[in-house]
Amino acid sequence: MKPPQPLSLDRYDQRILELIQQEGRISNQELAERIGLSPSPCLRRLRALEESGLILGYRALVDARQLGYRLMALVHISMDRHTPERFANFERQVAALPQVQECLMITGQEVDYQLKIRVEDMDGYQQLLLQHITPIEGVSGVHSNFVLRPVFENRGVPVAP
Amino acid sequence: MKPPQPLSLDRYDQRILELIQQEGRISNQELAERIGLSPSPCLRRLRALEESGLILGYRALVDARQLGYRLMALVHISMDRHTPERFANFERQVAALPQVQECLMITGQEVDYQLKIRVEDMDGYQQLLLQHITPIEGVSGVHSNFVLRPVFENRGVPVAP
DNA sequence: ACGTCAGATGGCATAATCTGCCAACCCTGA
DNA sequence: TCAGGGTTGGCAGATTATGCCATCTGACGT
Known part of the structure; x- marks a missing residue:
């Protein structure tokens, strides 16, 4: 959770952010498939994005x-x-x-x-x-x-x- | 995805909705633990809520x-x-x-x-x-x-x- | 051009989780 | 008291996550 970050997102990170904003509960495996990376580095990147504070959390959308x-x-x-x-x-x-x-x-x-x-x-x-x-x-x-x-x-x- | 629903939510369903609105990526096991139910019925309820359309989806929150x-x-x-x-x-x-x-x-x-x-x-x-x-x-x-x-x-x- | 080195990747083994199935349980109404 | 529907809990197999390590890639200095 470190707000200050040099912020260098490559294509992979960008795709991850786009996808989890649409499908917050997507599995790491499918995420990896969709961005064209194997599960290991994909999960590492996701965790890094969470740690960096760029991903603030996950929410379920409920129909009010x-x-x-x-x-x-x-x-x-x-x-x-x-x-x-x-x-x-x-x-x-x-x-x-x-x-x-x-x-x-x-x-x-x-x-x-x-x-x-x-x-x-x-x-x-x-x-x-x-x-x-x-x-x-x-x-x-x-x-x-x-x-x-x-x-x-x-x-x-x-x-x- | 059926919008019309009699809508009878008991305490368990209510707790589920509250929790996944705060922690959209919580595992079913922890969710079950927190609402005081075993994983099986908890997952069934969650799926039912998703199918009913009450849960519209999941999103990651990104720090703009x-x-x-x-x-x-x-x-x-x-x-x-x-x-x-x-x-x-x-x-x-x-x-x-x-x-x-x-x-x-x-x-x-x-x-x-x-x-x-x-x-x-x-x-x-x-x-x-x-x-x-x-x-x-x-x-x-x-x-x-x-x-x-x-x-x-x-x-x-x-x-x- | 070559070697070095840091950072990232992919694969693998293990642990954790999900998922479907079935018997047992709890109401409710007859 | 006795069904019967609906829900629960546990279990086994399938799927997924996670940590580790060898390999690869690219930048840099010699």
Whole structure:
């Protein structure tokens, strides 16, 4: 897990990164086959990529809709006073809400954060907002956009030399 | 891959979903151990979850920063004429750009889509915008917010019923 | 041109894991 | 109490992962 890395990826490493971003559970044998290397060096490279911190981890993608989360919204938050304590507190509180899938601090004259949230329906949205987000100290404005259709999500990072 | 599912998840299934969202490459043996079941039924359940479509797939998380993508932006797009053809064409063109990590059709008086993009720097941003996004037919307005800090991303979907 | 050497590869043996099968078990309802 | 469906646990064979070592490749200096 060493963040600083000279970062010299040859074709093999690039192919590995591309493939495991698409098929995170591919076996080392098939991976090796697809990149045109034998299993031994392939596994060594994969492990090296993991150790280097370039591969942060593996996730299963779960269909939120099937779990009952039928509503996705982008919530823009503005804070009244821009002190580090306020920000830290906000981030901590928001991280404790499982419905908040993502939290980005962004630029914008009227906005400080964008949250991506998943809730069952409008009721859940209202509850989350009024009971858990608006009450956080320093939150002065909230504006939401609802997601009509996720055209695509969770795309892999492009890996080109 | 059958989207329609009565969806009755007991504690075991819930634990499986939680764990593989955190450790997508966990071995079946360890998974079984952690949920308190022997490997056989654990693997059967996992396969059933995959077959049911609840598990959409597995991904490796790659550190975009280490790959040189130091700038992340949220780009809001407005379209001039809201015809299905325009939308379909826009989505197709945008899907062909590897820097576009996410594309959501959203509500908003002035906005139709939000894109999440990753580029190396401001130069890359400018190029992407001027050469590939603005020219798409129907795009009438573009407004961007830059991500100052990704507080957190890629969280698992909560599975609680 | 030649030899040296570090780094990477491929193959092999062993260990670990996956996978399919079957008997045993636990509910539930009659 | 007695079926019967559904689920579990264990086992054997197949597949995969892992560590080790000899070999190969390419860069460098002589």
